[in-house]
Amino acid sequence: MTSTRSLFWFRRDLRLADNPALLAALANSDAVLPLFIIDEEIAERAGEYRRAYLADSLRALDQSLGGKLAVIAGPAVSVLQDVMKRHDLSEVYVAQEFAPYGIARDLAVTKAGIELQQTGSGYAVSPGRVRKPDGTNYRVYTPFFRSWLTHGWRGPVAAPKNPNFITPKEADRNFPKWHPPAGVDLQEAGEVAALARWQAYKKGGLAEYDQARNIPGIAGTSRLSPHLRWGEIHPRTILAELNQSSANEVFRKEIAWREFYADVLHHYPTTSREYYSPVYETMRYDKPGSKFTAWCEGKTGYPIVDAGMRQLRAEGWMHNRVRMVVASFLVKDLHIEWQHGANHFMKYLIDNDVASNSHGWQWTAGCGTDASPYYRVFNPVEQGKRFDPNGDYVRHFLPELSHLSSAEIHEPWNFLDGYLHDYPERIVDHATERLESLARLQEIKAAKPEAPKF
DNA sequence: TTTTGAGTTGTTCGA
């Protein structure tokens, strides 16, 4: 019998535990070369934050593999062809990808004559699997969630035992030397860190998740999003350990939101960039200019908005409640199209998942899968007072407001010393822009019905 | 087919 040598191509599944595709590679081969391909086009586009996180995650993965991870930069097709030839590898094992870029890349690989052995995906239920009784996909979250629960998923599988990995040549171990910008502290990457974070959160914050998740000033969320984005932990691993308590149920629903948005993007692949509700494309918007710059820099004059935008630059991450507030502000107070905000987020976020990002933005912009009958316009002052009542979050990211009391901090314009330390004046008046946004909505609502002539 | 009920995350207004 001839020995079979295969390639395992790591992409968005940078882990050994609960990785059925990796198990399939090892089960069907005598030896497996683990490889990660650096896509230089993406690396160029990605910000320093994302790149630094990936570099950290690759180092962690290599450590788990006993120093046997090959890392090669270049176009996927030519790297695969070259590596397979040089190492005499006959099969390529992967987990299926569903984001537009991954789909296009894998299609190019397949068209070049390289067959991909696909097992599993980064979701408990792969996109496209949850269907209504009539076979069509869901467009509303709650019915999707119920159907997703009914569908169910397999349990987690253990990491491979005594795997026979091929040792790559030093020349094939080109780990990127990417670092975060000076003064930026990213959370630790890698499978070990992901599992440790999950276990600590399960023992600690999870029991209060339903209450604490909306308060950005405390560590009430799990911060597992970057780990899920890179597949350092699989959602199955998390779901298998959740119970029926209300806090666990809310957390399970957040996992399901990730799966819902992946499913929606799967069925409507252009919605990563285009309007899910096309009528919103006809709305009047303002071109991004100095106000957009102020938003990016956290200098809008609205404390909760500015604190969020500065957290993004400080940590490559932003609290979910605040993501909604800053997104609503960009679209409904500054009248700037959601794609500009989504691009900015993708550049900075270490959890940059295109499905969750684009559809999270579209939900807030009003053009997404929100089933609400009314047009939500977040009030940045009310949101600040309600979810950051002590001002802890604002104070942490806006030192120029740290002298203000919790009663003053969300409305510095009402207090004599509000601008003592050069905090910017408000760039717009929220009440005015809210009405402007509603007026622009009326324009498209009025234009939409094309009445028959007779 | 037609009908009925439900819909993540909100805000404002007036009692």
Added chain:
DNA sequence: GTCGAACAACTCAAA
């Protein structure tokens, strides 16, 4: 300050 209704008649799922 608190609380319920209105928002606007919508879209979608499911029976």
